[in-house]
Amino acid sequence: MVSKAVHETLAAFVAERDWAQFHTPENLAKSVAIEAGELLECFQWGAEADPKRVREELADVLTYCLLLADRIGADPEQIVLEKLEITRKKYPVDKARGSSKKYDKIGTA
Numbered sequence: 001m002v003s004k005a006v007h008e009t010l011a012a013f014v015a016e017r018d019w020a021q022f023h024t025p026e027n028l029a030k031s032v033a034i035e036a037g038e039l040l041e042c043f044q045w046g047a048e049a050d051p052k053r054v055r056e057e058l059a060d061v062l063t064y065c066l067l068l069a070d071r072i073g074a075d076p077e078q079i080v081l082e083k084l085e086i087t088r089k090k091y092p093v094d095k096a097r098g099s100s101k102k103y104d105k106i107g108t109a
């Protein structure tokens with residue numbers, strides 16, 4: 001569960017603007033990807049990026065993720081931890097430690 005303060009502030013921000021009508025799961029999923037693109041744009045020409053811009057674009061990605069989770073009735077913390085359990089099994093520490101290989105390639109040369 002995202003903190004009550006953040007949840008309430010976001011809900012008020014949307015309600016004041018009557019924007020829930022635009023926040024369908026489809027539109028929010030698109031918005032996550034669009035803002036993720038803007039985050040990536042910070043690094044378009046190299047590793048050096050303006051930290052303020054990176055924080056702002058990351059905030060937009062997170063905001064849309066939280067709005068989407070709320071819209072589909074998912075608890076952000078819970079779904080992250082549930083997926084992490086699945087990922088843990090795909091990447092056992094003894095095989096995955098120190099390796100960036102995909103799960104279907106770990107254990108191979």
Ligand SMILES: Nc1ccn([C@H]2C[C@H](O)[C@@H](COP(=O)(O)OP(=O)(O)OP(=O)(O)O)O2)c(=O)n1
Nearest residue numbers: 014019022023035038057059060061063064067
């Ligand atoms: N219908 C909308 C429009 C905006 N937002 C919120 C979520 C994001 O945190 C932020 C995004 O605002 P912009 O669409 O203006 O995007 P940027 O801030 O990235 O501006 P720009 O595209 O000029 O970089 O506003 C929202 O919840 N619902």
